Amino acid sequence: MELVLEFLLIFFSRVTEVSIGTLRNILVNKGYGKKAALLAFVEALIWVFVASRVIGTLSTEPLKGIVYALGFAGGVLVGSFLEKRIALGKILVQAITSQESGIELVKALRDAGFGVTTVDAAGKEAKKMMLVVYAERKNQELVTKMIYELDSQALIVVQDISSIRGGYIKSFRNLVK
Secondary structure: OHHHHHHHHHHHHHHHHHHHHHHHHHHHHOOOHHHHHHHHHHHHHHHHHHHHHHHOOOOOOOHHHHHHHHHHHHHHHHHHHHHHHHOOOEEEEEEEEEHHHHHHHHHHHHHOOOEEEEEEEEOOOOEEEEEEEEEEHHHHHHHHHHHHHHOOOOEEEEEEEOOOOOOOOOOHHHHHO
């Protein structure tokens, strides 16, 4: 029973450590260095204690190494889930749509509180409209869903952006409603 508890401790500690590492990487990439440093400390602390427990007895208890590796894999899954839920940052959504749908989309997106810039475009067979929308990454699904509901033929490109300055960005108050 004691060995099973130790396996569980190793597994869940590793899941926690790897998840923290994922969040730390996100924070570093988004410019939150101080918060990332705090997470790095906790991550390293967990790693030192768990790794030493596994490595010190690996020759006599190789199953600990497997549990350690399974914890790593579980941490990657949990970390990727957390990354999607937190969704820090901003995105640039570009949608190419028909002129008619574009006019409706601009109104719907602006009514929802998003800033939209339009550009006249030419497709192979018809005039098009390109919509450019900057939004919080958390709103990516909402923006793309709104576009597809009004024009299922729209071409949508979504990009993460590292910095933005000026223009109209949906305010926090609008995000909460």
